[in-house]
Amino acid sequence: MSIVERPWGRLHYELLGDATAPQLLYVNGSGSRLADIVPMLGPFAKRFQVLAFDHRGMGESDVPRAEYTMSDLADDVVALVDHVGWRSFRVFGISFGGMVAQHFAARIPNRIERMVLACTSSGGAGGSSYPLHELYALSDDERAKRFPTVLDTRFTPEFVANDETARLLLSVPRPILTGDAKRGLDLQMNARRHHDAFDLLPSITCPVMVAAGTTDGIAPPENCRRLADRLPNAEYREFTGGHMFMLQDRSATPTMIEFLADNGA
Numbered sequence: 001m002s003i004v005e006r007p008w009g010r011l012h013y014e015l016l017g018d019a020t021a022p023q024l025l026y027v028n029g030s031g032s033r034l035a036d037i038v039p040m041l042g043p044f045a046k047r048f049q050v051l052a053f054d055h056r057g058m059g060e061s062d063v064p065r066a067e068y069t070m071s072d073l074a075d076d077v078v079a080l081v082d083h084v085g086w087r088s089f090r091v092f093g094i095s096f097g098g099m100v101a102q103h104f105a106a107r108i109p110n111r112i113e114r115m116v117l118a119c120t121s122s123g124g125a126g127g128s129s130y131p132l133h134e135l136y137a138l139s140d141d142e143r144a145k146r147f148p149t150v151l152d153t154r155f156t157p158e159f160v161a162n163d164e165t166a167r168l169l170l171s172v173p174r175p176i177l178t179g180d181a182k183r184g185l186d187l188q189m190n191a192r193r194h195h196d197a198f199d200l201l202p203s204i205t206c207p208v209m210v211a212a213g214t215t216d217g218i219a220p221p222e223n224c225r226r227l228a229d230r231l232p233n234a235e236y237r238e239f240t241g242g243h244m245f246m247l248q249d250r251s252a253t254p255t256m257i258e259f260l261a262d263n264g265a
Contacts, residue, residue, distance in 0.1 A: 001060060004076075004083045009062025011076055013053035014038075015084065017045035022113075023089040024048035024260060025081065027097030030132055030192060031185055033059035040246070043253055044092065047261055051089075053080060055100075057184025067187060070195050074104035081111075090260050091115040095219065095243065096188070099123070099195045106200035115204075116256045117227065118211040119219040119243050124198030126230055127223035133189035150217040152242025169244055201230040208234040209259045211252065213245030 003010040014034060024044060028037050034054045044050050054061040056068065056076060077100065081089060088111045093101030098120025105112045121129040130150055135143055148155035148170055160166045177185055208231050212224035221238055228236040237255065241248025 004080050006056070006076060006079060008056060008064035008066070008068070011053060011056060011062075011080060012060035013051060013080055013084075016041055016050040016052065017048055019049050021047065021049045022261065023086050024050050025077070025086075025089050025091050026050050026052040027077070027091065027093040027101050028052065028055070029095030029097050030188060031058070032096075035059060043257060047257055048090070051081070051084060051086070055096075055188060057187050063180045063184040064187065068191055070099065070103050070191055070197070073100045073191065074107055077101075077104040078108060087111065088113050092118070092256070092260065093120065094118045094246075095120055095129075096192055098219075099129075099192065099197065102197035102200060102204070105204045105206070106197065109204055109206065112204070112206045114207050114260055114262065116209045116211060116260055117224075118256065119213055119216055119224070119245065120210075120227070121195075121219050121223040122198045122201060122227045122230060123196035126198045126201075126226040127220070128195070129223065130218040131193060132218070133193050136185070136189060151244065152213070152248075153215045153217045155242070165248060169247065198230065201227070202232060205232050207259075207262075209237055209256060210234055211237050211239060211245075211256055213241045213243055213248070214238050216242045216245065218243040 002013050026041060026044060034052055041050055041052060057063045090113050091101050098117040101117060105115060121127050135146060148160060155166055210224050210228035212221040214221060225236055228234040239245040239249040239252040246252045
């Protein structure tokens with residue numbers, strides 16, 4: 001297992017794809033484990049050498065003992081890319097990963113070649129994503145009722161009954177977390193609720209695509225548009241679907257990969 005030793009514990013990572021290809025850091029979302037997202041990395045690994053990791057408290061990374069901030073997560077990323085010897089690289093940040101990406105990209109802007117921020121928000125004056133810490137605090141039954149329309153605002157019971165893709169997305173099993181796994185998620189939710197990178201965004205000068213799902217209830221399109229407007233060199237793209245538009249709109253992943261692969265300015 002590949003790890004980076006950090007002051008709080010071990011950070012787990014993997015390198016996928018051709019070592020001679022352009023380098024891409026993939027930063028995954030809330031509650032995600034690297035083991036779960038590896039299938040999503042296939043199309044990226046065909047074009048890039050992909051560096052992906054478990055956020056602290058998730059998957060094979062250690063659960064820290066103390067609370068941490070989004071800035072602390074940015075520290076983890078800088079330590080990771082330094083560890084693998086990447087001087088400059090491209091970034092794909094999805095949802096919570098897009099929030100983390102804003103913080104570290106503002107810290108090391110000269111090292112980021114291109115970036116996609118997908119279904120995410122800047123926080124602060126740019127608007128915050130749905131408060132998932134409140135959703136996770138609900139009873140299992142109440143959370144199950146609210147989750148569909150948070151994921152995609154179209155996902156009423158009637159819509160889901162008549163849409164096979166919606167039923168498939170909602171049928172993905174969600175493990176019941178206990179012990180360290182539950183504590184790891186709680187710590188991540190606490191950091192997430194304080195995310196605010198709005199004032200940092202003007203320092204991110206690389207080309208950025210901000211990608212949104214038209215009916216996303218977690219990172220609404222208006223948040224993504226404000227994020228793109230705040231960045232000096234950004235374009236905004238909207239795709240059919242909600243927070244999981246990458247699985248709902250077949251054009252989304254190829255479009256974002258082509259943007260990341262572009263060697264132009």
